[in-house]
Amino acid sequence: MKSLLSEAWLVASKDLRIEARSRVLTNQVAPFAVLVLVLFGFALDADQRTLRMFAPGLFWVAVLLCLLLAVQRSSAVESADDAATGLRMAGLAPAAVFLGKSAAILVQLLVLELLLTAGIIVFYGSSVKNLFLWLIAGLVTALAVAATGTLYGALASGLGVRETLLPILLLPVLAPVLIGATRAYDDALGAAAVDGWAWTGLLAMFAVVASTLGALAYGALVED
Amino acid sequence: MTNPTSSVATTGSPGSRALGLATLLGLVGLLVLAFVLTEPDVRIHPSTGQEIGQFDAVRLLYLHVPMAVITYVAYSLAAFASAGYLIKRTPWWDVTAHAAAEVGTVFCFLVLVTGSIWGRPVWNTWWEWGDVRLMTTLILFLMFVGYLALRRTAADPRVQARRAAVVALVAIVDLPLVNRSVEWWENRTLHQKSTLGELKIEDLTLFTLMIGFLVFLMVFAWLLLHRFRVGWLTLAAGEHQVAAAIKERRAEADGSEVASAVGETS
Numbered sequence: 199m200k201s202l203l204s205e206a207w208l209v210a211s212k213d214l215r216i217e218a219r220s221r222v223l224t225n226q227v228a229p230f231a232v233l234v235l236v237l238f239g240f241a242l243d244a245d246q247r248t249l250r251m252f253a254p255g256l257f258w259v260a261v262l263l264c265l266l267l268a269v270q271r272s273s274a275v276e277s278a279d280d281a282a283t284g285l286r287m288a289g290l291a292p293a294a295v296f297l298g299k300s301a302a303i304l305v306q307l308l309v310l311e312l313l314l315t316a317g318i319i320v321f322y323g324s325s326v327k328n329l330f331l332w333l334i335a336g337l338v339t340a341l342a343v344a345a346t347g348t349l350y351g352a353l354a355s356g357l358g359v360r361e362t363l364l365p366i367l368l369l370p371v372l373a374p375v376l377i378g379a380t381r382a383y384d385d386a387l388g389a390a391a392v393d394g395w396a397w398t399g400l401l402a403m404f405a406v407v408a409s410t411l412g413a414l415a416y417g418a419l420v421e422d
Numbered sequence: 423m424t425n426p427t428s429s430v431a432t433t434g435s436p437g438s439r440a441l442g443l444a445t446l447l448g449l450v451g452l453l454v455l456a457f458v459l460t461e462p463d464v465r466i467h468p469s470t471g472q473e474i475g476q477f478d479a480v481r482l483l484y485l486h487v488p489m490a491v492i493t494y495v496a497y498s499l500a501a502f503a504s505a506g507y508l509i510k511r512t513p514w515w516d517v518t519a520h521a522a523a524e525v526g527t528v529f530c531f532l533v534l535v536t537g538s539i540w541g542r543p544v545w546n547t548w549w550e551w552g553d554v555r556l557m558t559t560l561i562l563f564l565m566f567v568g569y570l571a572l573r574r575t576a577a578d579p580r581v582q583a584r585r586a587a588v589v590a591l592v593a594i595v596d597l598p599l600v601n602r603s604v605e606w607w608e609n610r611t612l613h614q615k616s617t618l619g620e621l622k623i624e625d626l627t628l629f630t631l632m633i634g635f636l637v638f639l640m641v642f643a644w645l646l647l648h649r650f651r652v653g654w655l656t657l658a659a660g661e662h663q664v665a666a667a668i669k670e671r672r673a674e675a676d677g678s679e680v681a682s683a684v685g686e687t688s
Contacts, residue, residue, distance in 0.1 A: 349592070353588060356581075357575045357576075358575070359575055363568075363571055363575065366564075366567065366568045366571050367569075367571070367572060367589060369564075370565045370567075370568060407595065411595060415588045415591075419585060421584075
């Protein structure tokens with residue numbers, strides 16, 4: 199168990215170091231996230247009352263779109279120069295690689311969630327009414343989508359049509375997460391009177407299932 | 423000019439032809455039962471005395487409900503065969519999974535279409551966001567559309583089989599979660615009441631529904647059988663087994679006959 203976690207940490211730190219050095223997250227994905235928020239504003243006639251009401255849903259759609267970019271990046275760094283083979287030959291357990299790559303995406307998503315929260319506060323006039331729920335629901339959702347995204351990134355990797363295949367494979371699977379996370383943030387941002395904690399529980403269940411399934415299936419996907 | 427391949431270019435066999443014929447007759451019988459012999463759903467409101475019910479729209483349910491059940495059967499089979507492939511790693515499981523998923527997706531599409539057509543007069547809308555089963559079915563459909571997209575990539579067959587198996591298993595695991603989440607979704611709009619529970623299920627209605635299950639099970643079996651054979655042949659072609667078979671046939675057959683068949687002039 200200890201070696202699994204330390205191997206996962208190696209992979210996560212490698213991916214995060216690549217991101218920190220390439221600055222794709224800060225120079226491309228983050229501006230894209232803000233751009234999506236602004237586009238929603240235009241599409242909904244820049245009516246702040248409407249935007250505030252739909253902010254939780256728009257927030258999570260923006261997160262999912264960013265997730266696609268993060269997952270593409272995460273699997274592209276392994277495809278380039280056949281780095282995946284190097285990773286396999288290093289003798290790391292596939293489950294550790296999966297957990298490490300998921301953790302790296304998780305960290306990126308958390309940064310983006312912070313940025314997007316600032317975005318909806320500034321652009322849509324939203325406010326965080328329940329800070330603890332906002333934090334926990336945000337974390338659990340990021341965990342669920344990062345694990346699912348990593349698994350599907352491996353599914354689509356190495357194929358010529360990776361960019362177009364990933365969204366069609368991944369987004370339907372994440373539909374329940376979108377529903378749950380939107381409901382949880384409805385509560386956290388005070389947009390609707392729902393029990394956000396019940397939804398957070400559901401999201402946690404999804405995160406556990408996705409992480410376990412991913413850790414088990416990853417080996418079958420990367421072997422050749 | 424005779425084409426010697428025409429006699430073998432079929433996935434039919436005496437058994438599947440008999441099944442196909444029986445299925446066709448069953449379908450005709452089902453359509454007659456559903457659209458002619460059964461009564462429309464008309465009831466009298468106890469207090470207002472007005473005629474209420476689904477009227478003729480109910481006839482679609484004799485097709486819709488059995489197709490929905492077959493969709494779940496097909497997808498379950500696809501998931502089961504996918505698990506089988508990951509354990510056994512033999513092409514039989516993979517081809518079965520692919521065939522079941524593809525036929526299941528056709529059924530799932532038809533379920534969505536017939537449900538939508540039924541919903542227009544009964545719910546007064548083509549699409550009902552608040553309905554549990556509608557959402558579950560749509561998500562399931564989209565997942566398997568993704569599965570089929572993955573199937574059409576030009577990856578190595580074994581890599582593709584492995585990845586597709588994982589997608590099918592995730593789709594099935596996700597199903598109860600999708601179901602639960604939408605049930606917990608705030609019920610802002612009218613919800614589907616137990617459609618069949620409202621009807622007086624008796625005599626001809628029940629009989630027609632049971633025939634519907636049977637007929638669509640036969641349609642499924644027939645389609646699955648042929649899709650499996652196509653898949654198996656595709657696999658064989660991919661592995662150059664066909665080339666070997668032709669070579670064998672060449673050795674058996676008269677040389678000039680083969681030459682004329684492939685358009686060669688000596």
